[in-house]
Amino acid sequence: MAIGDILELRVERLAAGGSGVARADGKAVFTDFAAPQDLIRARVVEERENFARAEIVKIMEGSSLRVQPLCPYFGTCGGCAWQHLEYGAQTEAKTAMLADAFQRIGGFAITPPIRTISSPPYGYRNRIQFHRVAKRRADISPVGFKRRGEDTVLPIDDCPIAASRIRTALAARELVPPVQVDRFNVYAHGDLLLAEGATERGIVEIRGKKLRIDVRGFFQSNATALEYLLDELMSAARSADPELRAADLYCGVGTFAAFLSDIFPRIDLVERDKTALALACENVRGHGIRHFxxxxxxxxxxxxxxxxxxxxxxxxDPPRAGLSTGLRNRLARMKVGTLGYVSCDPATLARDAKELAAAGYELRSLTCYDFYPQTPHIEAFAVFGSPRP
Structure with a gap:
């Protein structure tokens, strides 16, 4: 096998990065925009000792899992990778990837049955980062996304995965990049529209609670999926002893703590971003609340x-890198009745789960949340029981 070779491939499954996986000459071949069961001709564009990458030249037999993408920019835009896949196939693939991470990285021979929580396939995304179009013209949008595999910006007038208020703003060209900023965040929920350089702070209502947020900082990008996650979080929390203190680590603006305060009068909130923590102080109040x-x-x-x-x-709710070694060690020695772990990376979640299990924690449940349909990105929520004596 060499770069430039044309291969005939039967795609077997989807890989964690979103590519289709086939086999040729004893090695895995990864191909973007492929679907399981596709029979394709593909050109090798990268060749390594253990794997290769190829690009589709022709689809010989299209999979029954294929659908027509809704977005006219699909394939050129660097965002969505799976609009060509039926939505059920997407969630099935993500669940399999999460299970694989726990078996391969976490060393779990058996996990609890993995629940999968779906999301509206389109119109779900409340928070989006846009890029400035370098040479502004009256006939094109001033904002867009990076082109696939390039560092240039593709102007866009619509984004089908975006919340309706963002789509309206795109169509009307309301979104204007702040001065001397190449990329900026936008958040919309209902009639609320926040954008860097314009209205940057506002109140968003999630499951009946009003939370003050800042569009420049982190907040979950899918409000519908967030509400489902909060339901499970609160169910897990109700099994814990409310007389004991609770903790919200990597708390952001205090979203989880705002709900946990209905059960626990005493909560510790930990967040290194001082702007986010200041908002958490507004969102979570009480004599028993401590902020770090x-x-x-x-x-x-x-x-x-x-x-x-x-x-x-x-x-x-750590970043993609997962828990720090220091925090994993502290959790190992602490007496936590129930531990909920919100993850944006199955690999680091599985790694941390392995360490927690070694410390005596019991993995009680594992749920795959589809916060980002049309992409291979996976969110998960794991619940662990207290360490054995």
Whole structure:
């Protein structure tokens, strides 16, 4: 096999990055925009010792899982990778990827049955980052997304995965990049529209609670999926002892703590972003609420009364890198009745789950949340029981 070779491939499955996987000459061949069961001709564009990458030249037999993409920019835009796939096939693939991560990385021979929570396939995305179009013209949109595989910006007038208020703003060309900024965030929910350089703060209502957010900081991008996640989070929290303190680590603007405060009068909130923590102070109030503007490692090194008495419930929502070593070690020695782990990367979740299990935690449930339909991105929620004595 060499670069430039034309291969005839039967696609077997989808890989974690979203590509279709086939086999040729004893190695895996990854091809974008393929579907399981496709028979394709593909040109090799990268060749390594253990794998190769190819691009589709012709679809000989199209899979029954293929559908017509809704977006006219699909394939050129660097965003969605799976609009050519039937939505059920997307969620099935994500569930399989999550299970594979726990078996291969986490070492779990058996996991609890994985539930999969779907989302509206389109019109779901409340928070989006746009890029400035370099040479503005009156006849094209001033904003867009990066082209696939390039560093240039593709002007767009619509985005079918975006919330309706964002689509309206795109069509009307209301979205204008702030001065001297190449990329900027936009958030919309209902009639609310926030954008960097314009209205940057506002109140969003999630499951009946009003939360103050800042569009420049992190907030979950799919409000519908977030509400489903909150339902499961609260169900897990209700099994914990409300007399004990709770903890919301990587708390952001305090979304989880705002709901947990209905059960736990005493909560520790930990967040290194001081702007986000200031909003958390507004969103979660009470005499038993403590705020820590420190990193996960700093908190792990710091002793607290909460650790001495034991936490009834703790939720962690780390970045893609997962828990720091220091925090994993602290959780291993703490008395946490129930631990909820919100993850945006199955690989690091599985790695951390392996360490938590070694410390005596029991994996009680595992749920795959489809926060990002039309993409291979996976969110998951794992619930762990307290360490064995």
């Amino acid at each position: 503007a420190i990193s996960d490692d700093e908190w792990a090194r710091m002793g607290s009364k909460g650790e001495q008495e034991g936490y009834g419930f703790a939720v962690v």
